[in-house]
Amino acid sequence: MTKQDLFDDIEADRGWLTDLSTRIWEHPEVALQEHDSAALLQEGLREEGFAVESGVAGIDTAFVARYGDDDPVVGTMGEFDALPGMSQAAKAEREPVEEGAPGHGCGHNLFGVGSLAGAVAVKRAIERGEVDGSVVYFGTPAEEVGAGKVYMIREGVFDEVDAVVSWHPDWLNAPNKGSTLAVDSFDVAFSGESAHAAAAPEAGRSALDGVQLLGTGIEYMREHVPDPVRIHYVVTEGGQAANVVPEAAAMEVMVRAPDRAAVEAVSERVRDAAEGAALMSGTDVDVTQTTGMYGVLPNHTLADSIRENMDAAEFPLTDEQETFAAELKATLDDPSYAAAPPERREEAAESAMFTDPVDAPDEGQTGSYSTDSGDVSWNVPLGRFRIANWPAGTPLHSWQAVAGGKDLGTAGMLFAGKVVAGSLYDLLTDEELLAEATAEFEERKGDREYDSPLPDDADPYELTDR
Numbered sequence: 001m002t003k004q005d006l007f008d009d010i011e012a013d014r015g016w017l018t019d020l021s022t023r024i025w026e027h028p029e030v031a032l033q034e035h036d037s038a039a040l041l042q043e044g045l046r047e048e049g050f051a052v053e054s055g056v057a058g059i060d061t062a063f064v065a066r067y068g069d070d071d072p073v074v075g076t077m078g079e080f081d082a083l084p085g086m087s088q089a090a091k092a093e094r095e096p097v098e099e100g101a102p103g104h105g106c107g108h109n110l111f112g113v114g115s116l117a118g119a120v121a122v123k124r125a126i127e128r129g130e131v132d133g134s135v136v137y138f139g140t141p142a143e144e145v146g147a148g149k150v151y152m153i154r155e156g157v158f159d160e161v162d163a164v165v166s167w168h169p170d171w172l173n174a175p176n177k178g179s180t181l182a183v184d185s186f187d188v189a190f191s192g193e194s195a196h197a198a199a200a201p202e203a204g205r206s207a208l209d210g211v212q213l214l215g216t217g218i219e220y221m222r223e224h225v226p227d228p229v230r231i232h233y234v235v236t237e238g239g240q241a242a243n244v245v246p247e248a249a250a251m252e253v254m255v256r257a258p259d260r261a262a263v264e265a266v267s268e269r270v271r272d273a274a275e276g277a278a279l280m281s282g283t284d285v286d287v288t289q290t291t292g293m294y295g296v297l298p299n300h301t302l303a304d305s306i307r308e309n310m311d312a313a314e315f316p317l318t319d320e321q322e323t324f325a326a327e328l329k330a331t332l333d334d335p336s337y338a339a340a341p342p343e344r345r346e347e348a349a350e351s352a353m354f355t356d357p358v359d360a361p362d363e364g365q366t367g368s369y370s371t372d373s374g375d376v377s378w379n380v381p382l383g384r385f386r387i388a389n390w391p392a393g394t395p396l397h398s399w400q401a402v403a404g405g406k407d408l409g410t411a412g413m414l415f416a417g418k419v420v421a422g423s424l425y426d427l428l429t430d431e432e433l434l435a436e437a438t439a440e441f442e443e444r445k446g447d448r449e450y451d452s453p454l455p456d457d458a459d460p461y462e463l464t465d466r
Helices: 003-012 014-026 035-047 108-127 148-154 207-224 260-281 300-312 319-329 342-349 373-377 399-404 410-429 431-445
Strands: 051-054 063-067 073-078 134-139 163-170 182-191 230-237 248-257 284-293 382-388
Touching: 003 014, 003 108, 003 300, 003 410, 014 035, 014 108, 014 410, 035 051, 035 063, 035 108, 035 134, 063 108, 073 108, 073 410, 108 134, 108 163, 108 410, 148 284, 148 373, 163 300, 163 373, 163 410, 163 431, 182 207, 182 260, 207 230, 207 248, 207 260, 248 260, 260 284, 300 382, 300 410, 300 431, 319 399, 373 382, 382 410, 410 431
Parallel strands: 073 134, 073 163, 163 382
Antiparallel strands: 051 063, 063 134, 182 248, 182 284, 230 248
16 A cells, blocks of 8 residues: 555545535534534544544533554544634625624634545555554534633543644645644633712722723733733623623633743733732622643654655645635735745745645744644644645635635645645554654653643633533
């Protein structure tokens, strides 16, 4: 058997894989509500002979699909949640399918199916007796609110896998060698006493005062935290009438930093500031941590293997897809090509689809975003890469990304499936590669142990309506 056999399997499945991705794109579901999307993916995996466990880690839409009982055990991950308010038709003009409805602005319909394609191809190789080991597909919901994987890790879902290879839609093909920001998120609720704001203000205790005082405290705190730390907040409840002292008010606060320890230290200061704000305003405060994530622990060994598989696989872009990509790119307002290596940015700017793989442009860098894949990377060697699903320069969470995610993005989806399949195949057949990836993982961790950032009583369904 050669890797080309894996790639050919995925090409032969182009029809049903594309149909599966399209069905998820046409029925976008937001975090923790992805019941139909998760069911479609599970159905496809069951039909291929995977044993599927649904509702893991107390999340209805989280699941694990496994084929094989032998070692080594390799895995991949699939996301499938959409973004609220991102509805968009597959057209090169702004046109929501349904005003205010969700849409796949991050390409998770492609992500979930592309990873499935890779897992199925490897499963067939195991089934035919051409390779030994087991393959696992982790169905990881609610990435957009930073939930699924962290809760799954807390319940030990990733404990028995030796290495994981994962990807994410983007506009270029490259392995990842960089890290991301660790983060904590909090809901802060103040409760006071209502009163008539003019007739008897002395009888009231304003919960909104508590919110404003905490905001002021955070603003003063900014001067006295390390430079990489970022603190964001938004008022989510502030009262309903100006002539009534607000009895209830709330805010959401986020703390980010490249280092998990820095996040935890500043988070503790935010908690103290909330208590101080309550004391000053004469109110009570309840601080609930809703999410917590680690930054990504890179694995260059796996990234290099992924890069080799990008060179080995074909990117199956059709002329029709190339034409639509050019039309869609023309709608971008001042696109940025900074994600590409400096020497390739001019080429990217001149391309509708920038499909020629590049070396990791993020080596040694920390991206200005957070992902629950970071927590996976602290528990098992994780190889990450990005794939060109949209025109060069397209930002994530844009209507152009949604428009490109239905038909155009399936070329990159199939390519991603091939890269996942090839990389997992290498891990199953090359003992030295897996050993090197594991050794790098242990070396980067050092004596730092992973401790779940979630409180014991944290409930993912507190993040959003069920």
